[in-house]
Amino acid sequence: MTEPAGLDDEARRTVARIVSAAGTSFGGAMRILPAERRHGMFAVYAFCRVVDDIADEPAPEADKRARLDDWRDRVAAVCAGRPRADEPLDRALAWTVGRFGCAEADFQAVLDGMAMDAPPSVRIPDLETLALYCDRVACAVGRLSNPVFGIPPVDSPALAAAVGNALQLTNILRDVAEDAGQNRVYLPADRLAAHGLAAVPDRAADMLDHPAVPAVRAELATLAKARFAEADALFIRLPRGPARPARVMKEVYHALFRRLQACGWGAVHAPPAVPKAVKIGLALRYGFL
DSSP: OOOOTTOOHHHHHHHHHHHHHHTOTTHHHHHTSOHHHHHHHHHHHHHHHHHHHHHHSSSOHHHHHHHHHHHHHHHHHHHTTOOOTTOHHHHHHHHHHHHHOOOHHHHHHHHHHHHHHOSSSEEOOSHHHHHHHHIIIIIHHHHHHHHHHTOOTTTHHHHHHHHHHHHHHHHHHHTHHHHHHTTEEOSOHHHHHHTTOOSOOSSGGGGTTSTHHHHHHHHHHHHHHHHHHHHHHHHHHSOHHHHHHHHHHHHHHHHHHHHHHHHOTTOOSSOOOOOHHHHHHHHHHHHTO
16 A cells, blocks of 8 residues: 655554554554555554553552653644654654644543543542543544544534443443452442442442442443444444444444343443454444445
């Protein structure tokens, strides 16, 4: 394939290496794109992967926040067309911003989401805060991705909101036990309290067998189901070609959501996965046919 003009080889190889090392389930969706759009998405994903790793690493919170603040300055420089010359990821991002018009506010929103994950323990007090978290860590990624996909600007916010919320809520539903093991609880504390768990314990894993957990998972599942339905309605009317990568991502997560639902919301300790063969089938069906 012809490589996009203006993107240097080191920057291109760097973002491709980050995507490959991550082993993301989104890789197939990104690889169905034409060369320019594929490299733009690799740059967006690489940024998200790098800052997410900062939030997740076992470092002091102050160190993580300092590194995220450094990225705030780097993003501002990238979007002003002044990337750090010695940073290939920054150069790839600057090329992507210049080529597709990704907004600085959405990069900064992703960093705001990573800052919410930086403390040694995470607690979400209410549904409003959960909505803000989902917007920052998922919907903002959609808003960055949509111009690279070629989604019309008028349709981008609604699609990013529907798909982003559906995917992030599904992640939260799947990862309750894993997150609790890292002392992170994304189930809203006010909803847990409404179902009898007066306070989230300091050791989050101690709450996993409380009946409030499946009750709140079921509530979030209702929200996720509605978001999947919103996304389906949008995909019906959107241009099929540009929407294909987002559709593939949505379908893979919708398949995961259905498996979680089939297991029951009380099954927190061994969440199901979508088999690779199913993912390939979904990619073929919605990415190429």
